[in-house]
Amino acid sequence: MDDKFTLYNLKVEVVSTDIPMVCRHKEGDYFLVIGEDLIFPENNSFSMYALSAILPLLPAKQRPLHANDWMLSDSVIACPDPNCGAKFKISRIGTQEFSHADCTIEPIQKGDKQ
Numbered sequence: 001m002d003d004k005f006t007l008y009n010l011k012v013e014v015v016s017t018d019i020p021m022v023c024r025h026k027e028g029d030y031f032l033v034i035g036e037d038l039i040f041p042e043n044n045s046f047s048m049y050a051l052s053a054i055l056p057l058l059p060a061k062q063r064p065l066h067a068n069d070w071m072l073s074d075s076v077i078a079c080p081d082p083n084c085g086a087k088f089k090i091s092r093i094g095t096q097e098f099s100h101a102d103c104t105i106e107p108i109q110k111g112d113k114q
């Protein structure tokens with residue numbers, strides 16, 4: 001039985017604004033999201049406080065969304081420090097196929113049963 005599903009790969013990148021950054025963000029710093037993994041390139045750091053603001057959005061951004069869903073249109077997240085001008089842009093950068101059985105031992109649900 002085919003148990004494949006597809007997720008978007010994501011790139012989360014620091015972007016600057018006209019307000020100075022007060023945290024240690026650097027424009028262009030980024031991490032990737034592939035499946036359940038966060039991938040940080042070498043020579044890159046990322047604020048755990050900023051990460052805490054971004055994390056709830058990532059599983060939704062990985063999945064197809066309704067055209068009217070605000071989670072589809074809104075892709076720039078502000079730093080949780082109210083004095084920091086950094087923003088974090090979430091971009092879809094392609095897709096990757098995964099196997100249900102490689103992700104969970106729970107059986108595949110048929111229909112809309114939850």
Ligand SMILES: [Zn+2]
Binds near residue numbers: 022081086
């Ligand atoms: Zn900040």
